[in-house]
Amino acid sequence: MALVSFLIPCFVIGADIAYSCQNTDDFVGASSPGDIVIGGLFAVHSEMLHPEEYPIKPVIQNCSSFEIQIFLQTLAMIHAIETINNSTLLPGVTLGYEIYDTCAEVTKAMASALRFLSKFNSSEDIIEFKCNYSDYVPRIKAVTGASYSEVSMAVSRLLALQLIPQVSPASSAEILSDKIRFPSFFRTIPSDFHQTRAMAHLICESGWNWIGVIATDDDNGRFALESFGVQAMANNVCIAFKEMLPAYLSDNTFHTKVDQAIEKIVNETKVNVIVVFMRQFHVLKLFQKAIERNVNKIWIASDNWSAAVKISTMPNIEQLGTIVGFGFKSGDISTFQDFLRNLHEKPIGDNKFLHEYIKLLSVCAHLEYHDFQMCISNQSQDDLMQNVENKHQIWRDDFLTANIEPGFIHSTILAVYAIAHAIKEQCKGRNCKDPSAFAPWELLEELKNVTVIYDDKEIKFDSSGDMSTSYDVLLWKEIDGHMEIITMAEYDPEKGDFIFEDEEKKREFLDLKKVQSTCSQHCRPGEMKKVTESPHTCCYECVYCPENHYSNRTDMDYCYRCNNKTYWAPVNSTTCYRKTIHFLAWTDWFAIFLLLLSTFGVVLVLSISVIFTKNLNTPVVKASGGLTICCIILFSHFLIFLSTVFFIDEPTEFKCKTRQALFGISFTLCISCILIKSLKILLAFSFDPKLQNFLKCMYKPVPTVVICTGIQVIICTFWLTFRTPFVKQNFSIPRTIILECNEGSIVAFGIMLGYIAALAFVCFIFAFKGRKLPENYNEAKFITFGMLIYFIAWIVFIPVYATTFGKYLPAVEIIVVLISNYGILCCTFLPKCYIIIYKQETNTKSSFLKMIYTYSSKSASSVAVSQISLDSKSSSSRATVSDSCKSEQNSVNGNGHFQEPGHRLAKRNVLPKNTARTMARKRLSSI
DSSP states (O other): OOEEEEEEEOOOOOOOSSOOOGGGGOSEEEEESEEEEEEEESSSSEEEOOOOOOOSSSSOOOEEOOHHHHHHHHEEEEEEEHHHHTTTSTTTOOOOEEEEOOOOOOOOOOOOOHHHHBBBTTTOOOOESSSTTTOOOOOEEEEEEEEEEEHHHHHHHHHHTTTOOOSSOOOOGGGGTTTTTTTTTTSSSSHHHHHHHHHHHHHHHTTOOOEEEEESSSHHHHHHHHHHHHHHHHOOEEEEEEEEEEEEETTTTTHHHHHHHHHHHHHOOOOOOOEEOOOHHHHHHHHHHHHHOOOOOEEEEEEETTTOHHHHHHHTTTGGGGEEEEEEOOOOOOOHHHHHHTTTGGGGBBHHHHHHHHHHHHTTTTTTHHHHHHHHHHOOOOHHHSSTTTOOOOHOOOOOOOOOHHHHHHHHHHHHHHHHHHHHHTTTTSTTTTTGOOOOOHHHHHHHHHHEETTEEEOOOOOTTTOOOOEEEEEEEEEETTEEEEEEEEETTTTTEESSSSSHHHHHHHGGEEESOOSSSOOOEEEEEEEEEESSSOOOEEEEETEEEEOOSOOOOOOOOOTTTTTOOOTBBBOOOEOOOOOOOOOTTHHHHHHHHHHHHHHHHHHHHHHHHHHTTTTHHHTTTHHHHHHHHHHHHHHHHHHGGGGGGSSSSSHHHHHHHHHHHHHHHHHHHHHHHHHHHHHOEEEEOOHHHHHHHHHOOOHHHHHHHHHHHHHHHHHHHHHHOOOEOOOOOOTTTEEEEEEEEEEHHHHHOOOOHHOOOOOHHHHHHHEEEEEEEHHHHHHHHHHHHHHHHHHHHHHHHOOSSSSTHHHHHHHHHHHHHHHHHHHHHHHHHHHHHHOGGGGSHHHHHHHHHHHHHHHHHEEEEEHHHHHHHHHSSSEEETTGOOOOOOOOOOOOOOOOOOOOHHHHHOTTHHHHHHHHHHHHHHH
């Protein structure tokens, strides 16, 4: 296999007077030998000093801005390794370390990574190029770091060449969970996915939906912004503006971009919440400008700076407003604090970071706390070498303790312990004092399944290489004139919710809601959002919910429609109300009035029945058809009045089916009996032989009534069988449900009424022909009037019924039923009752004979005159016979004899005197 060897050039930034490295070991920031060496990448300095022009030679520039917090993470790594070496976790095996400063630059970090890839025990740090690195033994077995996601992305791709495990305590970019692109990357913190979701959840819970976001223009900032944008959209939160600041402080446009961001914050008066995804030194510069401009907002801090002491101790930091952040969950770090207190008693050894820190203490120790911190951060390595001359060394362990960020310290220690536990599993049955005992890729497989026991807790990596630990929700609170960072709540990524220790902490959380950060005012219940021309969904107008719609929460995008037609809602409603059910109830005044009319009709029927029963053998009763016909007619009238009861009160299936059938059959029975009476009277008083023969054939009382009524029964039976009436809810009136009977089939209903009308019309024709009968027998005339009342009532009913709606629709049919029933009842029976009660002298057989005799005389004379006219026509074809057909009115004397109808009739022909008497007796007997 062909080998190509590369020499690692010596680029170093030291703290010595000469900054060009003399050998490759000068490149290391801190180191300690061991059987198994773990690499470390930390941004101990936050800025690289770039030349004014682009570099011409490949020389890495010096760094500046010493970062106490990151320096503490290197000490945490050293402390964890020393603790493991002094424990029984790895018996007989000593862990060593090589820690490099990335200066927050990818280029510097890549140079360090190349050193990691160099072959073990190579004097010239040679990296061998191979097609298969399975048996390759690099300088280190695993790497802890880096501090920033952008650096970790670059380094992880390089380390993946040999599958060297990389465990980061601080890189949280969501993309690093992709095991295809970053197969050897792990981290002891959650992914940014959980952090951005927690932020969006906090913002949503606080009632904010119009916010600003500021991020660094690097991979970490862009990925965080993208992830937060997705989570914000899912929680109906709109981003009013996004400002990206250069990733490096050495960028010439950095201060200009900061000024633009502050100007944007000031001008967006409705935006009172700002989310910041930036590194600590970026936030420091941003806040300095914000304090100068008196900006007062709520700031949502990412895990990078949520617990940054150097920011919380800035002068006038309280003027910025409220700062709420998310920090990694910490554990017990008391042993590390003890380590810091005893740090000055230990030899510095090969720890250039600690040596630089001691020199910084010598230069800046005389300053106040914040100025002291700024002094340390602002010292470049060149300036430091000039300032340390003639300075005696001093030590301040309180400064280190005060700058601890527990979350990062805890995650750094976890990273070392995770690697140590994986080494323990790998060393079972092997001699791990031999560096070639196992390769890094073998350690990688163990790391995937390792369970870390630290602080009495078991923690392991998930399938994405992340540790799903929870977040602390941190609140920056001014106490006794100093800004303190307190834990307000805990965010559980698995449950996606906040957990509060006590009610006081919960009240502090709820106090955040007092601040408004919305593009539009919140829409109250009963209102909904109406989108304006703004591209943001959070900018809207509030409009009332329309009728039959409601909203029961604030800021609803749309109003809910009332579930079904039985509910309604007024305009601007927060709930639906059940519609009022209306029907023609018993208690309704109009229903009572109609019932009284029906009751009166029943009383009238019963009264007539009593009158006719008491006068059963009188001529008037006999002339009315006799007791049988009268009883049937009266009973049918009674049923018709009774049927109106089924039109009142709440409709039921039984009522809907019964009322029309009962009315139709009863009315048909009534009309059929009246038809028989009309035929009988016409037959009795008809003098036309042909008409008499026809009427005799038609006059079959029982079959006629049975057939006529039976046809109606068949119609109603088919109707109730195939298209039966049913109860229907009518929603045509707002806020009201009208319970009504649907007839099932309008055609069947029409056929039933049409059949009754046809019978009534036939009855009307027969009655009309007998309208000139004697006074006591002139029932046909009243039947004619009764039928006319029926026709008028039902003709008017049709358009009224078709145009009427509401609960009084049944009343329309009740009225027409009552009118037609009263009309026929009164016309049929009341004249007879009047004669029976008030003209008893005419209700005798002799009186009836006299009237019939008189009518018969007239009828006989009319027949005779007609016969004479016919004879005259036949004797003289040209003679005019019109005048001869006229006759004078007959009169009857006291003995009942006919007088001469005229002189012509007397001369030509005179009827026998007993002809009228014979006809009278015949008519009376037939009646």
